[in-house]
Amino acid sequence: MSLASRRVARLAAFSLRRSAHASTSARYNSVNADDIAHFSKFLPTSTILSTLPPQSLPSSELSPFNDDWMNKYHGQSTTVVRPRNALEVSEVVKRCNERGIAIVPQGGNTGLVGGGVPIKDELLINLGNMNKVRSFDPVSGILVADAGCVLESLSEYLAPHNHIMPLDLGAKGSCQIGGNVSTNAGGLRLLRYGSLHGSVLGLEVVLPDGTILDQLSTLRKDNTGYDLKQLFIGAEGTLGIVTGVSILTAPAPQSASNVILALPKFENVLPLFVQAKRQLSEILSAFEFFDREVYDLAIKHGQGRALSEEDVEGAECFVLMETSGGKREHDEEKLNQLLETLFESDKPLINTGVLSQSPAQFASMWAIREGLTEAVSKEGKAYKYDISVPLAKFKEVVDTTREHLGSKGLLRDDAVKHVVGYGHVGDGNLHLNVVAAAYTPEIEAALEPFVYELVASYKGSVSAEHGIGVMKTHALHYSKSNVSIEWMKRIKQLFDPKGIMNPGKVLP
Template identity: 85%
Template sequence: MFASRHVVRRVALRQTRRWAHTQPKLQSVTADDVAHFSKILPATSILSTLPPLSTAASELSPFNNDWMNKYHGNSTTVLRPRTTQEVSEIVKHCNERGIGIVPQGGNTGLVGGSVPIQDELVLSLGNMNKVRSFDPVSGILVADAGCILESLSEYLAPHRHIVPLDLGAKGSCQIGGNVSTNAGGLRLLRYGSLHGSVLGLEVVLPDGTILDQLTTLRKDNTGYDLKQLFIGAEGTLGIVTGVSILAAPAPQSTNNVVLALPKFDNVLPLFVEAKKQLSEILSAFEFFDREVYELAVKHGQGRALNEEDIEGAECFVLVETSGGKREHDEEKLNGLLESLMESETPLINTGVLSQSPSQFASLWAIREGLTEAVSKEGKAYKYDISVPLAKFKEVVDATRERLRSKGLLHADAVKHVVGYGHVGDGNLHLNVVAANYTPEIEAALEPFVYELVASYRGSISAEHGIGAMKTHALHYSKGDVSIEWMRRIKTLFDPRGIMNPGKVLE
């Protein structure tokens, strides 16, 4: 993340540009608007610091501040509709009045997209939290956008199905937020992206019209697939109120193993071998380098691996399998491990295989604890990027080299440059761990990292999105023509610019 000083500068910059594009200027919510909303919604669905409600500002604080407590809005009014019809009437009014709206799900987004930049109205989906239908035969689930991801998992469990999506924020994030950010997460390698598994959406458009594309069909080739535009639009084109999604049959068995590799160059051949031998049961292939592993151990994240097992290891890979039959899965996984150990020039030094559910969890804990370990070690500059698998190490090394060449690689400046991520998805989390956020480090890193990513035709945001954080950097991943067409789409759907202003596009 950036130093707060940095954020201030960036926000100022963004606002200047933003008003240049948004015409007419957006309006603040007034007491009259609140009176109007009171006709649409019950009192329990409205929070407003404005009269006559005069809610305490502290009650609005969870809606104005993001998960990282890094982005801060000044909304006076939060609405929590319970029905699509209510959403439609709210949006219609805001469109007529030119009031900016921030759609908010679980507010777990990591790019400042879910909170206002100024005093836009917050439309929170949390009260729309019903499962509308589930068909255990087809596996198709239809749910209100405000359903929390974990609740949906719990709902599906007795039906032996899972949501084709899982992420650390599952206890808070909502399916509508997941769709709106096109969330990736831990199951993408196996179940693919939401562009494939979301079958239908119900969306309230910026003029209040309800676009009903909430089909429960696996196949439907009747014209343009408009719903796709809202997957990953981060609330800038409309408000997702309902989601139809293809749930996957629950696996009967899961296993994992952490492999210690003598050198990074072995990661790719190992991935190829794992895909070949595990094929359809390979469900995760996560990479982390030695340096970030040591940080995890230092800060008590997950159980440390046996020193002997990992001697000389330059990096690690966590492999997970999920399949329909325990014996088969174990046989495949053991087969892979044996062939790896027995080959003439082994790709791995050792492997630590989980033997129980608790070991399974503790191996995952190492991987999942890396983010926290990094933040305990210092101030982290985080880059969530996609680059070709073969370039992971090059990116980490080039960044370290860059900092070294600027004289910034020492205990008082940058302490660590580490990499981890979803090798299977080409998604690298590049983390630069510094003693403090400083302008020098930032200047050394940006635009350097973005240019590096661009040179590989990579993505400056693999899964977290653009939000308010990276609007200025969009051009490193998208060409002028693409950005121009994004703008045209935005203008087509939202000519008044009321929908999540200042996000995604400047």
């Protein structure tokens, strides 16, 4: 295929996506004043926000719900409802099912693939008012909570009970546990505590016809047939609305340390990871990588305290390593031994390392890593590719993408400003971020399907943890076979024959 015809094909793909959005909305009815009156029979007025009469709010009041975190995707929903319990969610969904109104379930709206905002004027069901802990058993560590509980508030709830949530991410102050489950969020603790497919023990879900599926089990072992809850973990709200979550939390570590290591070249990351695993074994709880360019952005945009000039000099990239365990002396001894080995080696893998000396320093070092996403979005408009590729290929992916954009003449201050990489090395998950002055069809056409083809050439995944949302429906086939997609469609059809639950998301 000639370059010119390939460009036409890519632009066609771009406009196809736009028209797919348009046809999605044509199948559904819009919310009208009768629907609002119906909702008002069982929802207090304060839990309905609408630009329709009788409220007639200005549309700006709905912007926090219609616009996504990156300000990249914009819905035009006229109405947001904020139910307080599963019964109210069920009543709203029953009405939508009868009337053929499309629904978008929404948590903290921190998703990065446009899944939590409408494509057009779907009804938004925001779970923020469902924010109570239902029970906690300090013996088993099992927590049962409403889906709208903010992740950080659950961590705060658990702290006095000496437990922690099995997941942690930079968006913890806003994202909700129901959103985390629905995106199968990974984050910073996956290396130690595994994925939500393992730690979620049960779910309560309102199905697309309004039925409440109560699978809120608190059992760690239950082999009684199909494990339905797994279908909703990572379904991004396309199969039902999660209203309650039962999750296994972990005992809080008695000691935790972190260290930022400055590396002269990326090639040293993998040998360092191997050595860290060997010497730290059970106390290694995080191993995060970020390149120099994104570190500089974090510092520029005030995320964490800068390392000294001396510490960053000559560094191509950094690794943030965390240890956590049960006995401070034991853990510190192991970490110190590793650092000694690294510094004393004939062929050192690292230039320098900064070991946290206080809880404040520990937090500040994590703030750099957790603030990378925010720093990137403060710098410009971010094209975010959250991919799984073999660890050895992390740098190659970033470099190849940068070269490709350069070959298109797009590496300019008024187009693409930065191409950066960071990620969870322990999970093989790279966040490739292209920071541009503006979102433009030209940059999108240069990036897609280029990035997805690159990922597929390494037999990787086009979404390691952020999900598919609306951003990647056309790219699903790079990571899922036709047979898998066909069965996903059948499952969707079974649960949601009218297709009202978050249409246009996940499935092409």
